[in-house]
Amino acid sequence: SQELEQSPQSLIVQEGKNLTINCTSSKTLYGLYWYKQKYGEGLIFLMMLQKGGEEKSHEKITAKLDEKKQQSSLHITASQPSHAGIYLCGVNAGNNRKLIWGLGTSLAVNP
Amino acid sequence: GAGVSQSPSNKVTEKGKDVELRCDPISGHTALYWYRQSLGQGLEFLIYFQGNSAPDKSGLPSDRFSAERTGGSVSTLTIQRTQQEDSAVYLCASSRQGAMGANVLTFGAGSRLTVL
Numbered sequence: 001s002q003e004l005e006q007s008p009q010s011l012i013v014q015e016g017k018n019l020t021i022n023c024t025s026s027k028t029l030y031g032l033y034w035y036k037q038k039y040g041e042g043l044i045f046l047m048m049l050q051k052g053g054e055e056k057s058h059e060k061i062t063a064k065l066d067e068k069k070q071q072s073s074l075h076i077t078a079s080q081p082s083h084a085g086i087y088l089c090g091v092n093a094g095n096n097r098k099l100i101w102g103l104g105t106s107l108a109v110n111p
Numbered sequence: 112g113a114g115v116s117q118s119p120s121n122k123v124t125e126k127g128k129d130v131e132l133r134c135d136p137i138s139g140h141t142a143l144y145w146y147r148q149s150l151g152q153g154l155e156f157l158i159y160f161q162g163n164s165a166p167d168k169s170g171l172p173s174d175r176f177s178a179e180r181t182g183g184s185v186s187t188l189t190i191q192r193t194q195q196e197d198s199a200v201y202l203c204a205s206s207r208q209g210a211m212g213a214n215v216l217t218f219g220a221g222s223r224l225t226v227l
Contacts, residue, residue, distance in 0.1 A: 033215070042115065042202060042218030088154065098144070098167060099216070101154040 006102035018077050021105045023089035025070040031092040032072045038085045079109045115219035117203050123225045132188045132222045136205030143186050149199040193226045
C-alpha cells in the first residue's frame with residue numbers, strides 16, 4: 001500500500017467554492033511539502049510544513065500539519081480556474097534526502 | 112539559469128534504442144534529483160546527486176539506467192536498450208542543498224519518453 005495517501009483522488013468544483021485535499025502518511029512525518037502540477041509543466045512548490053500545528057498560506061491556499069494524525073490538509077478558498085491542476089504532497093520519511101510522494105489529487109474548477 | 116531546464120521535452124524512440132535525457136539545474140544548486148512519473152504510479156525516485164557524486168542510486172530500476180553529473184551542474188540520465196515500460200515523464204529537480212528539512216525542490220518541465 002502507498003506510504004502516503006491523498007484524498008480525494010480527483011475533484012471537480014464550481015468556481016468560487018471552497019475545497020479541501022488531504023494527505024495522510026503511514027509513517028512519522030519529518031516534513032511535508034505541497035506542490036502543484038499543471039499538464040506539461042513541472043511541479044511548482046507551494047508550501048513546506050515542518051512542525052505539528054503549523055499552518056501556512058499561499059494566496060488563497062492554506063495548509064495545516066497535524067503531526068499526531070500524521071496528516072496534512074490543503075484548503076482552497078473561493079476556488080478559481082487558475083487553481084486547476086494536480087496537487088501532490090511529499091514527505092521526508094526519515095533521515096534521507098528523497099521525498100516520498102502521494103499519487104496526487106486532480107482538481108478541476110468549472111467557471 | 113533562471114529555472115531547471117530539461118531536454119528533450121519529448122522523445123519517441125523504438126524499443127531497444129538508447130536514450131539520453133539532459134537536465135540543467137539552477138546555478139548554485141548543489142543537489143540534483145531525477146524522478147520518473149508514470150500514469151497512476153505517482154512520482155518515483157530514481158537518483159540523487161550531491162555535487163558530482165551520487166550518494167543514493169537506490170531508485171534506478173535496472174542496470175539499463177545510469178546517470179552522471181559533471182562540474183556539479185548538468186546531469187544526464189541514460190537509458191540503454193529501452194523497453195516499453197520505460198515510457199514515462201522523467202522529471203529533474205534541484206535544490207540549494209540536500210540536507211533534510213531543506214528539500215524545497217525546483218522542478219523542470221520534464222522529458223516525456225515514449226518507447227514504441
